[in-house]
Amino acid sequence: MKSGQEQFPSAARLKSILPLWPLLPAAFYLITFLFVVLSYLLYLSFSTASGAFPTLATAGNVFAMNEFRQAFVSTLLFVIVGTPLELVAGLALAMLIYKPFFLRSIVRTLFIIPLAVPGLVTATLLFIIFDSNGGFMNHILMGKYWFFPHVIRHAVDWRGAQWSALSVAMIGKIWRDVPISMLILLGGINAIDPELFDAAKTMGAGLRQRFRYVILPLIIPAISSVLLLRSIEMWKEFIFPYILAGRYHLLGTLIEFLYMEWGGKYEHEAAFVALVLVGCIVVSVAVFMFLVDIVRRMVSDVR
Amino acid sequence: MSELIIKNIQKFYGDHKVIDKLDLQINSGEFVTLLGPSGCGKTTLLRMIAGLETIDGGELYIGGRKANNIPAQKRRIAMVFQSYALFPHMSVKNNIVFGLRIKGMELHDMFTRLDWVLPLLGLEGLENRLPREISGGQRQRVALARALVLDPDVLLLDEPLSNLDTALREMAMEELKRVHRQVGKTIIYVTHNQAEAMTMSERIAVMNAGHLEQYDTPGALYRHPRTMFSAEFIGSPSANFIPGTIEIKNGELVLNSEIGLLEIDETRKDYLRNFSGRSVVAGIRPQDIILSSTRTHRRASDSHVTLGVELIENHGDRSFVLGRFENGLPVRFMAANDSDYRTDARVEVLIDGRCIHLFDPETRQNILEK
Structure with a gap:
């Protein structure tokens, strides 16, 4: 059976992570925003106005222009x-x-x-x-x-x-x-x-x-x-x-x-x-x- | 021929005079050091010789050619910088041959010079390393190699050892002396470290506040300082200065100093009679003050003075002692470690009149050095 010290992060490890905590909201915001925008962009790019998804029809239309x-x-x-x-x-x-x-x-x-x-x-x-x-x-x-x-x-x-x-x-x-x-x-x-x-x-x-x-x-x-x-x-x-x-x-x-x-x-x-x-x-x-x-x-x- | 002559040279930064009508003559093949404290203008003078600073007055001749208006790249000089200034993106080999490539030298000749300089400075095996991959001492040697392969008329070295630790510096000094002996180039070396200057140079130009204090051999600078500045700057620890007056007491010429009567050497008395009644400053090197207990015989020129020991710094073979004369004037002297003295003790010392330098307190010139 593991000791308590091994089961939980050590104080030193917690101390080394602590300064990064204030960055979490910004990181969360950036990743989420990027994810939402890019995923919606991908969705729109590979779908049509009639609701077909996934499709290359839109790509075909663009390349034909x-x-x-x-x-x-x-x-x-x-x-x-x-x-x-x-x-x-x-x-x-x-x-x-x-x-x-x-x-x-x-x-x-x-x-x-x-x-x-x-x-x-x-x-x-x-x-x-x-x-x-x-x-x-x-x-x-x-x-x-x-x-x-x-x-x-x-x-x-x-x-x-x-x-x-x-x-x-x-x-x-x-x-x-x-x-x-x-x-x-x-x-x-x-x-x-x-x-x-x-x-x-x-x-x-x-x-x-x-x-x-x-x-x-x-x-x-x-x-x-x-x-x-x-x-x-x-x-x-x-x-x-x-x-x-x-x-x-x-x-x-x-x-x-x-x-x-x-x-x-x-x-x-x-x-x-x-x-x-x-x-x-x-x-x-x-x-x-x-x-x-x-x-x-x-x-x-x-x- | 690589003689270098500096006549009345001047340099201004705005209204501030950095070099003040300085004269200097350096013989072909000579190793000369510009020595002085920070800000005395020694590096500026070196950079003027190199063509990296303009000359605002006076004349500079390199190898018989007036060089005032010759650009740096055409002066046939080479310079080693304090930071070494090695190109960080080039290998050791390419740093060394950079100047030769610039001059358009044939590849064969370039490699001939490289093959000559690499063993000369012990750089074999480091050719393909980048400057960041070699030690400080090796960088210093690469910088020197880079300068030597150019076969310059004059080699300029700007405090090249200041970034090295003591052991490396001593090795580098020996190496520089060896290289100078082997290549025979005229070398102008800049430093504020008197030990480096004394060890390596054939002549030393002591500079202070933009002017030349004294230009002499290391031995002459130590034994016959022409100015109080030279006496203070050359020698470690620096000289003690004791104000006094030259007087005749009981028919004998003596120095009536603030620490008491000091004997004057017999050979100087005739000359110094002309100065009777004049105020002087006596310069006495710490090495010339000796504990009475360590000397068995007495000389006529010896003066006995009592002082209190305040601080003893053990330097291994001997100690540096800081004391105070009875009138409160501080004094520094050296003593053997087996001598009988301790902190707070009162000891008697001998000051040899032959070793006293006398300076005019106004001109600060040595009145004994005509």
């Missing part, structure tokens, strides 16, 4: 082009301000300002700037201002074609969110011991070589974070394409379109597209992590 295929390709390109662009832009800004210089804090604040502007406001501003009729961008390119040469003769309908409309949306997205990438990368660069740069200098490394051999390998964790977080954001993007490229859907806007615009007839299809979006995010995260690992091997040393 021309809008879905276009939205999928557009979103994929949005992620593949937008994420690296935001990374490069963020890295460029971080490299500009990682060293102390006069008025650095002001410059850093200026770089962060876009983050403070709501996406809807930025998108609306870009809507006006890229307007085909009297938009600021057309005026600049048509040489109406002294500071820019005459480049085009006729106004361009920026939002009238799929790729230009989505490009404008991407510009807006990157402009608004690049401070996040910059701050993550800046944190990574600032975490590098400055003596490593000095050591590289005394060994003959110029700016480019210090970037290639010291900074880049040592900020791989920060780059991974940027790629991971920003690619997820790119997949989910809604407001910029919704305002600036309304007719040319990404997966995010297609969900809203299926759910709202067609009178609620396609809520199961909308749910399935949302499920596809979640799947895309999971797969892209795995692919990005794989790529980051390859890059890490390339830029750092093979023993």
Whole structure:
């Protein structure tokens, strides 16, 4: 027969578990909420309006939609082009301000300002700037201002074609969110011991070589974070394409379109597209992590 | 040729003068240490030599070339940092050949140098380890190897032993001396540790508040300190300072100090007559104060002084004694452990007049070192 001490957790064990107890309500809430949402999403995705479940009819409907295929390709390109662009832009800004210089804090604040502007406001501003009729961008390119040469003769309908409309949306997205990438990368660069740069200098490394051999390998964790977080954001993007490229859907806007615009007839299809979006995010995260690992091997040393 | 000349060099941080018109000449192949307390500007000077800090005034010549405006990467110097600054993502081997890769050296030549430096510093077998996988002493050797393979004109070492424990530090000091003897490079070594400086250097530049106090061999620094700072900073424990006046009593030149009359060595008397009536500060090393009971013979230059023992620190072979003269002035001296003394006892000590350094209290310069 076991002794009382063996039957019940020891005082030390209880003491080690005790600090975790306050987390239980939050953990319960998160798990339940995630479970409810995901399970309902799965239910809707694999059922029909007539009540059939489980069925692949909804999936079949979605895959047969021309809008879905276009939205999928557009979103994929949005992620593949937008994420690296935001990374490069963020890295460029971080490299500009990682060293102390006069008025650095002001410059850093200026770089962060876009983050403070709501996406809807930025998108609306870009809507006006890229307007085909009297938009600021057309005026600049048509040489109406002294500071820019005459480049085009006729106004361009920026939002009238799929790729230009989505490009404008991407510009807006990157402009608004690049401070996040910059701050993550800046944190990574600032975490590098400055003596490593000095050591590289005394060994003959110029700016480019210090970037290639010291900074880049040592900020791989920060780059991974940027790629991971920003690619997820790119997949989910809604407001910029919704305002600036309304007719040319990404997966995010297609969900809203299926759910709202067609009178609620396609809520199961909308749910399935949302499920596809979640799947895309999971797969892209795995692919990005794989790529980051390859890059890490390339830029750092093979023993 | 890797001679290094520093002329009137200056460095400012804003209005604050960090290096104040400093002159220094280091011969080719010499091992020189910049020694001084924290904040005296020794690391700043080293970084100016390395090209990591700008030079605000004066001139720097490395191997006969004016180097003021030559960027760090073109100065033909190599530096070992206090933190070693090894690239954490690179193996030992790749850390060592990093500079050679940057210079675009052929792979064959690179490996020839690697094969030379690895046994020189006992790093065989560690080539493929990452810096985090080796000990502090091994990291220090990797940093040194990384600097040596570059075949620099001047090797700069910034407190490279400060992160090592006592035993490792002693081993590293021996190793550095051995390496210097083998490679014959000009070495400039920065430390605040006088033991390191005295052990390894051919000459030591004692720095204080951005200026050079004394530049001499370790022996000369110890025996002939030119300033009170040098006397205080060099030697452990530091020198005792006793104010007094040079006077003539009964026709004899003596030092009338706060602890009583002290004899002046016969050989110095003629010179010191010119200073009769002047206030001075006598600097006496703890090693030059001897218990009377341990000395059988007396010298003419010996002075007898009585003091009270307050504290005894046993250092194994001998003890460091903290006492107080009758006038209340504290004093430090060393005594053999078999000597007859104990805490709170009153003992008589001998101060050898030949070992007293006399300083001007205003200029703090040694009046005996012309």
